Amino acid sequence: MLAVVGCAAVLIVLFGDRLSRGVAVAALLAGAVLACTLAWRQNRAAERVSRAAELGQAMRFNEQLRAERKRNRAVLGTLAGRFDDLNAQLQQSKARTCALQQELSTLRGNFEALRVELELQAVLHPPAPVVELAPRTDSPDPWVTARELWRIDDRPAISRPA
Numbered sequence: 001m002l003a004v005v006g007c008a009a010v011l012i013v014l015f016g017d018r019l020s021r022g023v024a025v026a027a028l029l030a031g032a033v034l035a036c037t038l039a040w041r042q043n044r045a046a047e048r049v050s051r052a053a054e055l056g057q058a059m060r061f062n063e064q065l066r067a068e069r070k071r072n073r074a075v076l077g078t079l080a081g082r083f084d085d086l087n088a089q090l091q092q093s094k095a096r097t098c099a100l101q102q103e104l105s106t107l108r109g110n111f112e113a114l115r116v117e118l119e120l121q122a123v124l125h126p127p128a129p130v131v132e133l134a135p136r137t138d139s140p141d142p143w144v145t146a147r148e149l150w151r152i153d154d155r156p157a158i159s160r161p162a
Contacts, residue, residue, distance in 0.1 A: 006031050 009031070012024035 006028060009024040009027045012020050013028070016024060
């Protein structure tokens with residue numbers, strides 16, 4: 001519609017009288033102002049739509065970041081708990097190592113004391129000779145062996161029960 005009014009105003013300016021030329025120029029100016037106003041409104045509407053889309057995208061991104069931060073806090077809490085558990089195990093291991101080192105030192109000291117005692121005993125009391133006995137091949141009668149042990153040969157013989 002604005003184009004039709006503009007074309008008519010241009011024709012009037014070119015071929016019309018003085019009064020119609022003024023009216024045509026005024027119509028052209030009003031058309032230009034109207035065109036600028038409509039363009040400005042359309043531009044503002046496009047900016048609003050663009051900003052609303054950007055805002056929606058920013059809000060979705062914000063929600064994603066919040067969810068990621070929440071997951072990261074949960075992971076961090078889990079890792080902190082594991083670290084505390086491992087640290088407690090490390091402290092227990094250190095304490096156990098310390099106790100075992102003390103016990104080892106005590107045992108080493110005892111070993112040295114025993115070694116010195118055994119050397120002293122070996123010097124003071126030489127080892128007794130070992131007599132090897134021949135293995136018995138016959139199965140001895142327990143009553144005879146008992147008599148031999150207790151030397152009861154001079155007493156009357158005890159008969160075995162049947």
